Amino acid sequence: MSVAPQFRRFILSGSAGPGAVTDKPARDARIDVIRGLCLLIIFINHMPGNVVAAYTPHNFGFSDAADIFVLLAGVSATLAYGGLIERRGLPIAMLKLGARLWTLYIAHIAVFIIVCGVIAAAVTHTQNPLYIELINVQPFFRDTAEALLGALTLTYQPSYLDILPLYIVLLALFPAIYYAVRFSPVLALGLSLAIWQGALALDLNLPNSGGTWFFNPFAWQVVFVMGVVLGRSNQLGLAAPRLRWLDALAIGFIVFSCYAKVTLSNPTGIAAFNDWFDSVQLGSDKTNLAWSRLGHVGALTWLAVRWLPAGDALSRSALGRILAKTGQNSLHVFCVGIVLAVIGQVLLAEASFDLTVQLAVCAGGVTVSAGLGVFLSWYRTVTSRAGAARAAPAPVSAAPSSSLSPR
Helix, strand or coil, rough: CHHHHHHHHHHHHHHCCCCCCEEEEEECCCHHHHCCCHHHHHHHHHHCCCCHHHHHHHHHHHCCCCHHHHHHHHHHHHHHHHHHHHHCHHHHHHHHHHHHHHHHHHHHHHHHHHHHHHHHHHHHHCCCCHHCCCCCCCCHHHCHHHHHHHCCCCCCCCCCCHHHHHHHHHHHHHHHHHHHHHCHHHHHHHHHHHHHHHHHHHHHCCCEEEEEECCHHHHHHHHHHHHHHHHHHCCCCCCCCCCCCHHHHHHHHHEEEEEHHCCCCCCCCCHHHHHHHHHHHHHHCCCCCHHHHHHHHHHHHHHHHHHHHCCCCHCCHHHHHHHHHHCCHHHHHHHHHHHHHHHHHHHHCCCCHHHHHHHHHHHHHHHHHHHHHHHHHHHHHHHHHHHHHHHHHCCCCCCCCCCCCCC
């Protein structure tokens, strides 16, 4: 069966015909490399006002690293837990999924406490109480008990501490999403889009300390579902069909989005588009996932699937290997990056955004984050080898023991 009919069958029914299933596909280095790059970009973007952030992707397109990060979360969840569902059944997969959710939850609470401690240290050291307003931690210092309860129930999220709660909610929904995609990707995507638009019409979101979640999960589940569809196709060993017209459309949309972001006015000259261009130039709606963001991340994803080399081709260079190891340890690197970004904001403010300090803080944070990923990969390799050595049976010698052998 050729690629196009297989792909068409997959889109409609979630399967690709006999012989297409790959229960445990080889690890795709593209996922790790791109995720590692996204983590470093997120760190830079979490320090607003620094010169390096002006050259990150969100200034040249409608979406940013967060969109790609959520999409890759859907891909990774499918390869990890979807594959486990296929091999060992839903109960075992739910146990593993529950353990992962607990890890994410504990990591979120730990980062919350550490960040509040960093802010408290900054206020004490600089005698500047305005740092309490840096990332919306006023509720923690105003009523610690209530803020802690809000943090534990995910109903209080300071700025930049809102991605992990979104991931927790989406991952908790993964089994239902996976079975929907397994039944029919096109129906799953249609239902996902309907939920998104219905939530917008009804103004649905989850509560967050008097407001709502910055990442509305009713909207962002669309990006996650796209990732699950992509992961399912990878699970089945499918390659993207060669659709030149779709390649051209994706490239055209990306070029248009770049031009729309960098231009200072409405390039079409049509007055009816003035408000739209003003809105996307300021930033496409991130909370409720503007259509422009979804289209942009979809175009980028299509081109990556079509043209980035699969296998380990991206991780053969030194930079590729570093990014891959950073992406492989995404939770640790993300949590450390959040703390480093808060520290970086304080340092930049204290230095009055001196250019040298900006560059040093960005370079230092990127080095620490990437270095952590490399170290954790090395540590995991060393400990796994040691465990394998301990588990291996001792070799049996044909000679008698030394205590009984003749001298």
